[in-house]
Amino acid sequence: MSGRLPEQHCTLAIIGSGMAGMAAALFAGQRGIDTVQIGMTGELSFASGLLDFMGVHPIETGRVWTDPWAAIKALIKDCPRHPYASLHPRDMRAAWAALVGFFNAADLPYHLQSGRNLPVLTPAGTVKPSYAVPVSCLNGVSAFENKARCLLIDFEGLKGFSGRQIVETLKPQWPGLTTRRIALPDANGEVYTEPLAQHLELPEIRRRLADRIRPHLDGVEYVGLPAVLGLYQPFEVYRDLEALLGRPVFEIPTMPPAVTGLRMRHVFERHLPRLDVLRTHYQQQVLRAAYSAADGFRLQIGVQEPVALIRAQNVILASGRFFGQGLHADRNRIVETIFNLPVRQPPGRTAWHQKSFLAPQGHPVNQAGLEIDAHMRPVDPKGKPVYPKLFAAGSILAHQDWMRMKCGSGLALTTAYAAVKALEQ
Ligand SMILES: Cc1cc2nc3c(=O)[nH]c(=O)nc-3n(C[C@H](O)[C@H](O)[C@H](O)COP(=O)(O)OP(=O)(O)OC[C@H]3O[C@@H](n4cnc5c(N)ncnc54)[C@H](O)[C@@H]3O)c2cc1C
Incomplete structure (x- = not known):
């Protein structure tokens, strides 16, 4: 050498x-x-x-x-x-x-309950047993376990996530799960998860996004979204959106490369x-x-x-x-x-x-x-x-x-x- x-x-x-x-x-x-x-x-x-x-x-x-x-x-x-x-x-x-x-x-808070795997929603609409779960995904576990009335938000042009596919797969066991596709503020055409997650770190964009989701929340107990709520300050973004919507919010990891992995x-x-x-x-x-x-x-x-x-x-x-x-x-x-x-x-x-x-x-x-x-x-x-x-x-x-x-x-x-x-x- x-x-x-x-x-x-x-x-x-x-x-x-x-x-x-x-x-x-x-x-x-x-x-x-x-x-x-x-x-x-x-x-x-x-x-x-x-x-x-x-x-x-x-x-x-x-x-x-x-x-x-x-x-x-x-x-x-x-x-x-x-x-x-x-x-x-x-x-x-x-x-x-x-x-x-x-x-x-x-x-980057994680929840771990010793002795228990949690049923976590995946982008395929399946539920998988996982041990330590990002706190931003946790409300999805209780929404699923209680079969609560839950609205899954999907975004026009977003790659790697389909609210409709998740709802179709889970509908037989979770009739209260619905989905709605909305347009993102300041976005046209194809949207990718990583830049979107960075975009949502801007408080103004979150406020405008919440304004678009709010009209659909009648009777809704939980709001699910693809995991795009921030890349570098995710917990802050997640908490802020939850406060803006006045409902428990949760994320579902998207197909790889997933922001939750990034x-x-x-x-x-x-x-x-x-x-x-x-x-x-x-x-x-x-x-x-x-x-x-x-x-x-x-x-x-x-x-x-x-x-x-x-x-x-x-x-x-x-x-x-x-x-x-x-x-x-x-x-x-x-x-x-x-x-x-x-x-x-x-x-x-x-x-x-x-x-x-x-x-x-x-x-x-x-x-x-x-x-x-x-x-x-x-x-x-x-x-x-x-x-x-x-x-x-x-x-x-x-x-x-x-x-x-x-x-x-x-x-x-x-x-x-x-x-x-x-x-x-
Ligand atoms: C698509 C996908 C989804 C996953 N989903 C989950 C999940 O939901 N839950 C879960 O628990 N786990 C999941 N995993 C698995 C987990 O993230 C790890 O990949 C897995 O546990 C293996 O980790 P590893 O570090 O052993 O290997 P790898 O992640 O493969 O890392 C190998 C490392 O070795 C390096 N390397 C190789 N050769 C050399 C060399 N010559 N010199 C220097 N470095 C080298 C590579 O660059 C890389 O950094 C997923 C993995 C993938 C790929």
Whole structure:
């Protein structure tokens, strides 16, 4: 490796800036660990902003659980190699408390009721079990549970949201749900969620929007809107609109990229670099990695060409799956992209997928990934850690299907917590 690159030395390098990488950076920062974080933050923009812990098990029957802890207990019994099986409930609770506390302190309030998944409305008109929910979505839970008289506002020209689709899907179980499409102040043609959310941060625009909604509120108990109520100051925007309308208001996350995911991304990007011990390289990647027992890890980082060398005693690998690019599938096999770690995977490409795309049990390829030991270290086929100080967290781990199990964020943040804790042991 070139010795001419500028160097940074650190105790811990975190590779990845998705939910797992961000959570690891937060937890490491809170423990005062001298850390460098590398990775693109784009993946977070695709998250819905709803933080799932454990909602569905077994996936083949699609059983939905109200109590995520009970679901985890059943999961571990049936799937003892799921990453949750190697975590302690006390650490999982601590991880949730730290993340939600961080969001709350950053004016992005989340509601978490220990022991209960909440039924949250999605833009498809389905209801999904989620654990930590933006406070701005919470009234939607009580409106749905009470089947209250609720008006769903839709906007002319808005992409990624259809009030009509939601109402059509939910009407059989929720007759009191109606929708109305209204014109936005100062908007013509196509409207996108992110600029609209920024537009609604102007008090004058909110006042004019409320004036257009108010005539339709006769007999309405709740008002639902697509999640566009502010990007940088969402809680202020939400509270103000609620006061202007004189009704409980709630947001429904839109299709990705959702403003609710962008808000999380902005909070991480703005507040994590303020941690004294954390240095971030958010628009760079690890291009090459090497390890020696004498020097520890050497990571060349950059976009196309290396621009710096990170020398780290420990690494947490939180580089995601295929979408995040932590895993790559060629014609024959699945590889881990940075360290070429052994990937647990079906024996051949023909075994990656079920015959039916919609097979209820999901596809074996979705549970491919890194196997870890009790200290969160990737292991070889004999169960031996590949590197003594390399840890892994998040969706890159094997034996889980976060999308079907509804455990995406919970898996990311609880394994990140365990990885940070493990490196101190
Ligand atoms: C469309 C969508 C909707 C979702 N909805 C929900 C939801 O409703 N509820 C929920 O709980 N979760 C949801 N999630 C999942 C959640 O947001 C996380 O994506 C998931 O938990 C995995 O997180 P991760 O950090 O492990 O991986 P990723 O989010 O994939 O992040 C991987 C990171 O690694 C980085 N990386 C990869 N290679 C390198 C390299 N060589 N060098 C440096 N960095 C690298 C990437 O740039 C990225 O920052 C959703 C995700 C998506 C994509």
